[in-house]
Amino acid sequence: MDKKPCNSQDAEVRKGPWTMEEDLILINYIANHGEGVWNSLARSAGLKRTGKSCRLRWLNYLRPDVRRGNITPEEQLLIMELHAKWGNRWSKIAKHLPGRTDNEIKNYWRTRIQKHIKQAETFAGQGSEHNDQASTSQISTTVNAAETYSPPSYAGNMETFQGPFPTESNENLWSMEDLWSMQLLNGD
């Protein structure tokens, strides 16, 4: 018991929601140095985050080509098709949906499609025999993919971060366009 499990470095590791400052640091650093070697990237960039956390944030959220919300019926169909083929291989499925992340597809599946499958199974159980394929194809016509995306809210962090940033339409809501335009301003 002499040695404490938590040294000073461990104590400095941040967890929880990312602040806009952190986002900007990460975007800037990757714009200048490229991505990869996440642990040293996190240290070099001065982020008190694990490399894992930085990687996740970048891949799921900050990457310029990432798309969110509004899963189209075509995408939805493709997701179900690929899931029927590969199961929960989310990263594999995501590779066939440009701009979509495995995390998003996983969330989408769990929150929307899985729910409808359960309902379909309950319904089918009352009427006739069924299997996964049948219920999966059945829900393809019932799931409504019309979604709206809300940009990330930094409201909780704005009290500590008060940078000179624009607040055109949503005072406390920041879009990726905002972040990237800021990155361009900072980086160039």
Next chain:
DNA sequence: AAGACGCCCAACCGCAGGATG
């Protein structure tokens, strides 16, 4: 109008596989 409830999403955790020394 207030509280309860359910849904959705971002982020964390643990594990496995690959790369490197």
Next chain:
DNA sequence: ACATCCTGCGGTTGGGCGTCT
């Protein structure tokens, strides 16, 4: 051949937000 480190993946959870009663 082995040990260690890093990356990537899938599962799970907590908090915020909207809707319903």
